[in-house]
Structures are given as C-alpha cells and as structure tokens.
Amino acid sequence: MLPVDATAKPPRGSAWSLLGSELKVLFGRRRTWALLLALAAIPVLIAVAVRLSSTVPAGRGPAFLDRISQNGLFVAFTAMLVSVPLFLPLTVGVVAGDTIAGEASHGTLRYLLVAPAGRIRLLLVKYAGALAFCVVAPLAVALAGGAIGAALFPVGPVTLLSGDVIQPPEAALRILLIAAYLAVSLAGLSAIGLFLSTLTVVPVGAMAATVVVSVVSQILGQLPQLEWLHPWLFSHYWLGFGDILRQPVLWDSFASNAVLQAGYVAVFGALAYGRFATKDILS
Amino acid sequence: MWTRWLPSVAVPVVIAAGVLVGTLPAGAADPLPARTPAQVIELMGTRTAVSFTGTLEQATDFGLPDLPAAGPSSGPAAAGDGPAGSVASIAGLLAADHTARVYADGPAKLRVQVADGSFAERNMVRRGTDVWFYASKDNSAAHLVLQAPDRGSGDPSTATPADIAGRFLAAADPDTEISVGAEVEVAGRAAYNLLLEPRTADTLVGRIAIAVDGETGLPLSVQVTARGAATPAFRSGFTALALGAPDDSLFTFVPPAGSSVREIVPPAPGLSHDVGDSETPPSGPRPAVTGSGWTSVLAVPAPAAGGTGAGANALLADPLLSQAAVDVPGGKLLSTPLFTVLVMADGRLLAGLVPGERLQAAAAAAQ
Numbered sequence: 267m268l269p270v271d272a273t274a275k276p277p278r279g280s281a282w283s284l285l286g287s288e289l290k291v292l293f294g295r296r297r298t299w300a301l302l303l304a305l306a307a308i309p310v311l312i313a314v315a316v317r318l319s320s321t322v323p324a325g326r327g328p329a330f331l332d333r334i335s336q337n338g339l340f341v342a343f344t345a346m347l348v349s350v351p352l353f354l355p356l357t358v359g360v361v362a363g364d365t366i367a368g369e370a371s372h373g374t375l376r377y378l379l380v381a382p383a384g385r386i387r388l389l390l391v392k393y394a395g396a397l398a399f400c401v402v403a404p405l406a407v408a409l410a411g412g413a414i415g416a417a418l419f420p421v422g423p424v425t426l427l428s429g430d431v432i433q434p435p436e437a438a439l440r441i442l443l444i445a446a447y448l449a450v451s452l453a454g455l456s457a458i459g460l461f462l463s464t465l466t467v468v469p470v471g472a473m474a475a476t477v478v479v480s481v482v483s484q485i486l487g488q489l490p491q492l493e494w495l496h497p498w499l500f501s502h503y504w505l506g507f508g509d510i511l512r513q514p515v516l517w518d519s520f521a522s523n524a525v526l527q528a529g530y531v532a533v534f535g536a537l538a539y540g541r542f543a544t545k546d547i548l549s
Numbered sequence: 550m551w552t553r554w555l556p557s558v559a560v561p562v563v564i565a566a567g568v569l570v571g572t573l574p575a576g577a578a579d580p581l582p583a584r585t586p587a588q589v590i591e592l593m594g595t596r597t598a599v600s601f602t603g604t605l606e607q608a609t610d611f612g613l614p615d616l617p618a619a620g621p622s623s624g625p626a627a628a629g630d631g632p633a634g635s636v637a638s639i640a641g642l643l644a645a646d647h648t649a650r651v652y653a654d655g656p657a658k659l660r661v662q663v664a665d666g667s668f669a670e671r672n673m674v675r676r677g678t679d680v681w682f683y684a685s686k687d688n689s690a691a692h693l694v695l696q697a698p699d700r701g702s703g704d705p706s707t708a709t710p711a712d713i714a715g716r717f718l719a720a721a722d723p724d725t726e727i728s729v730g731a732e733v734e735v736a737g738r739a740a741y742n743l744l745l746e747p748r749t750a751d752t753l754v755g756r757i758a759i760a761v762d763g764e765t766g767l768p769l770s771v772q773v774t775a776r777g778a779a780t781p782a783f784r785s786g787f788t789a790l791a792l793g794a795p796d797d798s799l800f801t802f803v804p805p806a807g808s809s810v811r812e813i814v815p816p817a818p819g820l821s822h823d824v825g826d827s828e829t830p831p832s833g834p835r836p837a838v839t840g841s842g843w844t845s846v847l848a849v850p851a852p853a854a855g856g857t858g859a860g861a862n863a864l865l866a867d868p869l870l871s872q873a874a875v876d877v878p879g880g881k882l883l884s885t886p887l888f889t890v891l892v893m894a895d896g897r898l899l900a901g902l903v904p905g906e907r908l909q910a911a912a913a914a915a916q
Contacts (some may be wrong), residue, residue: 333688338809347668423804427670428662429683429690494623508667514799518604518648529564536556543553 280454288395292361301357302406308353309345309411313338315419319335329508337422339434342441344509345411346404346448350504354403355480358452361399361474362459365392366542367433370467375547385543389460393535396456397449404448408441430513440510447507450523454500454530455480461538464545500530581739581763586727587714589741592766594710599765600654603736603790607647610782611885651787660799674802681802682813690804693813724748724842735760735769736787743890752776752843752902753887760786775886782886839911844903846911851896877909 292298316334328347333340366389369375378388415421424437431442459476466472483501486492496502503526506519584592652660659675665686672683678695720728730742740760747754755776760769770786804810836849874881880893882905891899891908897915899908 406802423806425685425688425808427668427685429670429672429674429681429685429802429808431803431805505667508669511668512662512664512670514796532560533557533564536560540554540557544550 269330281391284387284391285394287396288391288413288488290478292325292395292399293402298361302362302402305349305353305357305403305406306410307355308407309341310414312345312348313341313414313418316341325450332542333425334415335419337424338417338419339412339421339424339441340436341415341419342408342411343444344418346444346507347505349404349407350448350451350482351484353408354448354452355455356477358396358400358405358455359459359476359480360473362396363395363463363471363476364469365460366463366538367466367469367472368463370547379547386539389464389535389538389542393456393460393538396460397453400452400456401446401449403452404441404445408445412438412441426513427511428513429509430512440515441493443510444507447510447520447523449502450520450527451501451507454527457531457534457538458500461534461541464538464541496537497526567652578768579739581732581741584625584729584741586729586743587711587718589729589743589761590714590717591710592741593761593768594713595766599792600794601651601767601790602795603651603653603787605649605785606788607649607652607678607783607785609646609784610780614619652799653796654797654800658797672802674800674801676802681804681827681882683802683804688805688808689811690802690808691803691811691813693815696815726826730758732763733760735762736790738769738790739763740769747843749843750776751904751907753904754843754902765792773887778886803908820899840901840903842909844901846901846903846908848901848911848915849898849900851893876893876907879909 289477310333313334316331317433318514328344329342330343331345334344366375369378379385421434423431424440425431455476458479459472462475462479463469463472480501483499484504487496487499503519506523509516509519593709648664650662650664657677659673659674661673663671665671669684669686671685672681674681674683675695680693680695682691682693683689718727724747726746726748728744728746730744733740733742740762743759743761745757745759753775754773755778756774758770758774758781760771760773761767762769769790770784772781772786773783776780836847839846839848871881874883874892876882877891879895880891880897881891884889884905888900888902889905889908891912893899893912897912899912901908901911
C-alpha cells in the first residue's frame with residue numbers, strides 16, 4: 267500500500283481542490299491502475315483466444331463472440347458484456363468500499379475532518395472520486411477492446427441487432443454510449459459501497475460486502491419467483507445496454523436505469539450521511 | 550444528532566410517494582362521443598392510413614411452465630430459441646412475453662422489431678411488396694415478394710366500411726354478443742372498448758376486448774379473458790404510441806454482409822393446387838373442423854407413415870410441453886385457460902377453445 271500522505275494534508279481551499287486531490291490520489295495509486303489493467307486484460311484475453319482458435323460456431327458463448335473474427339469492434343462489445351456481471355462490480359466495490367474506511371484505517375480521517383461542516387463535503391468528494399472510477403472502468407474495457415480488436419481483426423461496418431449496418435465511426439460512438447450506460451449502472455453500487463464504507467474501519471470488509479451485495483442482487487434477479495422485486499434491484503438494467511445496439515437506439519432502458527440508479531444514490535447517500543455525520547471519528 | 554438521520558427516512562418516503570403518484574390513473578381527457586358497436590367497427594374500417602411509432606407489448610398467462618431467465622448468452626439455452634417454426638420456438642412464443650417496436654407509415658411501409666431478450670432481435674421490414682425478415686441471433690435474413698393484392702381489386706366501391714361493419718355484425722351475431730364498454734385509456738389515448746362475448750357457455754373464452762382508438766380507429770389493444778377469470782390470459786397492446794411518420798430510412802433493409810439470405814417462395818394462391826404440388830404436403834390427410842363458432846374443434850388426422858407431419862409427436866417430445874400435459878384416456882391433454890390441445894396416442898391432434906372434455910368427446914365421435 268502506498269503512503270497516503272497526500273490526503274493527510276489536503277489543500278483546504280474549496281471543495282474543488284479537495285476533489286482534485288482526491289482524484290490525484292485515486293488515480294495515483296498503483297492499486298487503481300492494477301484494477302484498470304485487469305479490466306483491460308479481459309478484451310485482450312477474448313481477442314487472443316478467438317484469434318488462436320478456429321471459427322466460433324454461431325450461437326455459442328456470449329453474444330457477439332461469433333462476430334469477432336469478422337469485425338474487431340465486436341471485441342469491445344463482447345468484453346463489456348462479459349465484464350458486467352462480476353469484473354466491473356468487483357473493481358467498483360474495491361474503490362467504493364475503500365472511500366471512508368480506507369482513510370479511517372490509515373488514521374487520516376481525523377485530519378480530513380478538521381474543518382467544521384467538513385463531513386458532507388468529504389462524503390461528496392469521496393463519492394465523486396468513486397464515480398470517476400465508474401466512468402473510467404468501462405472506458406478501459408471499451409478502449410482496450412477497440413484497440414486489440416483493430417490490431418488482430420479486420421474492422422468494418424457493424425451489423426446492429428436490427429440488421430442495419432453502421433460505419434466504424436458510428437460504431438465507436440455506440441461503444442462510448444455503452445461505456446456511459448455502464449458508468450450510470452455502477453453509480454448505485456458505488457453509493458452502496460460508500461455507505462458500507464462508513465460502517466467500518468476495515469476497508470476490506472466494506473469492499474467484500476459491496477461485491478457480495480452486487481452478486482446477491484444479480485442472483486435475486488435470476489429467480490422468476492421474485493419477479494415483483496426485479497425492477498427494484500440495482501442490477502436490473504445492467505445487461506440492458508443491448509438496446510443501444512438497436513436501430514434506432516432504444517433509450518427506454520437508459521432512462522429507466524438512470525432513474526433507478528438515482529434512487530439508489532439518494533437512498534444510500536442519505537444513509538451514508540446519517541451514519542457518517544453521527545459517527546465518532548476515532549481514527 | 551438524530552436529525553442527521555432524517556434524510557435516510559425522508560428519501561425512501563419521497564420515492565415511495567413518487568411511485569404511488571405514478572401509478573394513479575391520469576385525469577381523464579374529454580370523453581369520446583358515444584358510438585354503437587357498428588359505428589366503432591365502421592371507425593376501424595374507415596381509418597385512413599395511419600403513420601405511427603409505437604411500442605407493443607404482449608403478455609400471456611397460460612399457466613405453462615416458466616423457465617428461469619437465461620443469462621446473456623446467445624446460446625440455445627434460452628426459451629423460445631431454435632429455428633423459426635420449430636416446436637420449441639412456438640412453445641417459447643406462447644409462454645414468453647414479448648415487446649415489439651412498431652413503425653408504420655401508411656399501408657405499405659411497416660417495420661416490426663421484436664426484442665428477443667437483451668441481445669437479440671427479430672425484424673420484419675416491409676416497403677411496398679418487398680418484405681424482409683432478419684434475425685440477429687443467427688444473422689439470417691429472408692426475403693419475400695408479396696403478390697399483387699388480387700382479391701382486394703374486387704369492387705371497392707360496393708363495400709363501404711359501414712357495409713362491412715354491418716355484414717360482420719350480422720355474421721357474428723348468432724354466436725357473439727358485441728357491445729361497446731366503458732371508454733378505456735391505452736398508451737395514453739382515449740379508446741372505445743369493443744367487447745365480444747360468446748353467447749355459448751361451452752367455450753373457454755369469456756370475453757374479448759378490443760380497444761379502438763377514438764381518433765384514428767386504430768386497434769390499440771386486444772385482451773382475451775377466460776370464462777370466469779378476472780384478469781386477461783392474453784394481452785397484446787400498445788404501451789406507447791406517437792402519431793406521425795417515422796424516419797423513412799427505417800423501411801429500407803439491405804441484408805448485412807455475412808448474413809445468410811433466403812428467398813421465400815410465396816405459396817400459390819388457393820385454387821392453383823396443381824402448380825404448387827411439391828411445396829405443400831400433398832398426400833397428408835387434411836385437418837377437419839367440427840362444430841361451429843366458438844365451440845369449433847380442429848382435428849388434425851394422424852400423419853401418414855413417413856409423411857411430413859411429425860407435429861403431434863414432436864409436440865410431446867418437447868420437454869416443456871410434455872411436462873405440462875396430463876394423461877387422459879387415449880392420449881395427452883394440454884390445458885390452458887383459453888384453449889386445449891389433445892394429442893391422441895394414435896397420432897391425431899385436436900385443438901379448440903373448449904374444455905378438454907369436449908375434445909375427448911370429439912375424438913371419440915370421430916373414431
């Protein structure tokens with residue numbers, strides 16, 4: 267673990283400078299880069315595996331896998347699809363679970379809270395840092411997928427689910443849209459992680475709990491007997507980004523997902539505030 | 550300090566209140582002028598070529614077994630997969646719910662997009678006489694050229710929509726009571742609710758409700774309710790509808806590179822059996838209909854040995870359906886709230902909108 271002296275004496279000027287230093291610390295960490303590299307390795311593994319194997323029969327494996335050998339851009343689609351259930355929640359859980367508990371475990375939380383009324387601001391800044399990671403993580407998968415796909419396979423017009431064909435520049439735009447969709451999808455989980463992080467001074471506990479919550483939510487989403495519950499699960503729309511690959515783009519799931527995630531952010535943000543504002547900071 | 554927890558209580562309360570308000574029915578707009586059933590049917594007939602973009606949802610509650618939701622794979626595990634027209638795909642269509650986006654621009658331009666889960670879609674694109682089908686699951690396309698509408702060329706002058714409505718009512722009246730129910734709202738539009746109720750108690754169908762848009766005459770939804778049931782067993786209707794011509798490029802389809810393209814030869818029109826001999830199964834026995842109206846029973850005889858009709862056996866070979874079917878004397882009976890299917894051990898297949906006993910009686914009578 268790197269020494270986190272940078273957070274120990276942050277510039278106290280404004281929330282923006284606090285945010286700037288938070289982002290600098292987050293993306294200056296070797297751990298963050300290791301997480302992003304692990305995510306970028308997913309499309310690389312997929313592309314190399316497809317490249318080395320014979321043709322993939324249609325209809326086997328994850329969606330789009332059989333299209334990769336004809337068009338490298340499908341590496342990005344497949345990799346994002348594969349990383350949604352576990353890898354993205356895992357990395358987001360690590361970052362979000364570390365937000366408050368990490369500072370507490372280092373004994374630096376006290377110093378961050380010297381300023382009066384600093385707790386809300388600290389909570390907001392920490393959440394903003396986690397959100398920044400939510401934006402960067404799917405982008406890492408998408409960019410690595412596009413790059414390795416273009417390197418190993420021909421790149422050409424992409425056939426959408428509706429049978430319409432779009433040119434590579436528009437396909438790149440759709441890939442970025444999917445990355446944005448995934449960033450929104452992970453906002454709710456980040457808020458849950460932030461709340462769990464205020465409950466403990468052991469960051470690993472909060473990280474593990476966040477990942478477990480995401481897995482439980484997805485398992486509940488698979489049970490047809492709990493159909494009434496499904497629209498309320500934060501993972502309900504995680505795999506809905508296929509709607510961006512239709513022509514015309516179906517925005518319904520994007521909007522529903524944003525509303526749902528906003529609800530989770532509000533609920534768990536309020537809980538995190540309630541917990542963090544009433545907590546005795548001992549370390 | 551306890552006030553710090555107030556937001557944690559207030560936020561869920563606000564969300565719950567918002568959800569409750571969202572489910573309340575919106576305030577009724579201006580009521581539609583009252584119309585008789587004949588006038589509503591006439592309205593359907595007079596509708597000018599409607600251009601719209603809509604979302605259509607179909608939901609069925611036939612009591613057939615549910616399968617756990619399939620994961621993101623495009624593999625053959627998902628319900629309703631399999632080549633088009635296979636037994637598995639039919640069972641999937643029956644048991645599964647569907648959402649489709651519909652684009653229409655006048656009578657000759659239509660596009661229907663049926664979502665097959667999150668990462669697959671089936672498309673039907675029509676422009677004039679050109680009809681394309683596309684399935685993203687196996688990247689296959691099919692093309693069909695529609696025949697010129699020969700029967701419509703009869704004399705359009707003699708059959709006004711009012712005439713057609715009158716004739717339809719006269720034909721339906723002995724079996725069916727047709728009325729207009731209370732105005733309903735479908736996809737945010739005020740609609741007449743045309744109710745069709747069988748006059749006989751021997752059918753499983755209790756009521757068919759067709760919502761007809763008060764402004765355009767477009768049918769907005771169809772609900773079929775089983776006799777004695779409170780909620781419809783089959784619902785199909787628009788959940789969103791916007792009038793106006795969609796983007797014209799939506800009705801242009803070019804099969805994507807790498808897709809398999811198949812040309813569909815349209816079946817020869819009714820009378821010319823001598824021409825299309827090789828296409829249709831010629832030697833097989835023909836289905837017969839006994840009874841009339843709502844209590845009709847369709848009987849498909851046993852296929853000739855080595856014939857094409859593997860239907861009955863294939864139906865029972867499907868694990869999904871054989872699990873739902875129950876053994877009855879002489880065969881297996883598949884019961885749903887709206888229809889029943891009886892597969893006899895000797896290969897005959899009977900189906901109808903009637904209780905299972907009537908199918909068994911029909912099977913016994915035909916022997």
